Amino acid sequence: GAVVSQHPSWVICKSGTSVKIECRSLDFQATTMFWYRQFPKQSLMLMATSNEGSKATYEQGVEKDKFLINHASLTLSTLTVTSAHPEDSSFYICSAQGWDSGNSPLHFGNGTRLTVT
Amino acid sequence: AQSVSQHNHHVILSEAASLELGCNYSYGGTVNLFWYVQYPGQHLQLLLKYFSGDPLVKGIKGFEAEFIKSKFSFNLRKPSVQWSDTAEYFCAVIATGTASKLTFGTGTRLQVTL
Numbered sequence: 269g270a271v272v273s274q275h276p277s278w279v280i281c282k283s284g285t286s287v288k289i290e291c292r293s294l295d296f297q298a299t300t301m302f303w304y305r306q307f308p309k310q311s312l313m314l315m316a317t318s319n320e321g322s323k324a325t326y327e328q329g330v331e332k333d334k335f336l337i338n339h340a341s342l343t344l345s346t347l348t349v350t351s352a353h354p355e356d357s358s359f360y361i362c363s364a365q366g367w368d369s370g371n372s373p374l375h376f377g378n379g380t381r382l383t384v385t
Numbered sequence: 386a387q388s389v390s391q392h393n394h395h396v397i398l399s400e401a402a403s404l405e406l407g408c409n410y411s412y413g414g415t416v417n418l419f420w421y422v423q424y425p426g427q428h429l430q431l432l433l434k435y436f437s438g439d440p441l442v443k444g445i446k447g448f449e450a451e452f453i454k455s456k457f458s459f460n461l462r463k464p465s466v467q468w469s470d471t472a473e474y475f476c477a478v479i480a481t482g483t484a485s486k487l488t489f490g491t492g493t494r495l496q497v498t499l
Contacts, residue, residue, distance in 0.1 A: 272428075302486070311389075311475070311491040361429070363487075374487065376421075376429040 271295055272364045274377025281352055281384055289347045289380045291362030297342035298364035302374065303335075306359040318345050352384040387412035387480045391490035398466050399498050406461040406493050408450075408476030417479040418459040419487070420450055424472045432474075435459065446470070471497045 271294040281287050291301055300319050304312040316332075318324040318339035326332045334356075336348040345364075349356055359381050363374035390409045398404060410416060420432040433444025440452040450461045459476060476490040 304489075309394075309491075311489040312487075314486055314488075317486065363429075378428040 272298075272362065272375045272377040274362055274380055276380055277378055278381040279383070281382070283353055283384055284351055286348055286350045287352055287382060289349075289360055289362075289382075291345045291347070291364065291377050293343045293364045293366070293375070296364075296366040296375075298345070298366060299342065300365045301339055301345040302363045302365075303337060303345075303347050304361045304363065306361060306379075312361060315347075349382065352382070354384045357382055357384045387416070387478055387488050389476055389478050389488050389490035391474075391476055391493050393493045394491070395494045395496070397496045397498065400468055401465045402497075404461070404463040404466045404470075404495070406474055406476075406495070408459045408461065408490060409457050410459070410476075410478045410488075411457065412478065412480045415481040417481075418450070418452060419477040419479075420444065420448070420459075420461050421475045421477060421489075422472045423475065423492075429475065432461070466495070466497050468497045468499055471495060 273292045275290045302317050303315045305315050306312045314327050315330045316324045316326045316337050318337045320339050320342050324337035339345040359379050361379040362377045365374050388411045392407045418435040421429045422432050423429050432448050433442050435442045435452045443449045448463050450459050452459050473492045473494050475492045477487045
């Protein structure tokens with residue numbers, strides 16, 4: 269089945285630094301990629317939707333200047349957490365949807381656990 | 386905006402027991418419904434989905450779910466759980482017109498004991 273690779277799987281960074289997370293669709297072209305955030309014991313919350321070649325659409329309350337999303341190709345989207353702070357520590361998950369998915373289920377990456385010290 | 390409620394946060398069952406996990410959503414329009422499973426250390430995987438037609442949906446690994454429109458529910462069931470079913474289960478909804486944005490419930494942690 270379709271595979272989505274997310275890298276890195278975990279990262280620890282110092283407060284004030286930036287961290288880039290990659291999401292790749294390995295065997296299909298992802299027209300749309302979604303970025304989610306999951307706090308412990310809570311649900312996945314959609315942060316933003318990105319379509320290849322256009323600006324990402326952010327959900328209410330998500331700072332677009334802090335969480336930079338780039339969907340440069342049909343197989344790669346990146347999320348950069350800029351000037352990270354401890355409160356940004358969380359589990360970030362991407363998902364991807366292909367051309368013919370319609371409302372079909374999305375394919376998820378394994379997630380990235382970010383710890384900001 | 387739509388929301389999804391999973392009332393069971395943590396369920397502990399013995400092997401061979403029957404399972405039912407509750408899922409209710411709030412949205413007045415047409416929805417697509419999903420159950421995902423996340424095994425320890427692994428990514429989310431689709432268990433089953435409902436788009437239209439027969440409201441009783443069968444998924445992988447012996448799971449099934451029933452869409453009851455009048456109750457805004459999509460409960461997950463399995464007649465006899467196995468130890469390997471230990472995982473986190475998420476109910477999710479796509480409301481029509483939301484560009485495939487999944488709204489997730491808070492998840493239910495299922496622990497199956499031997």
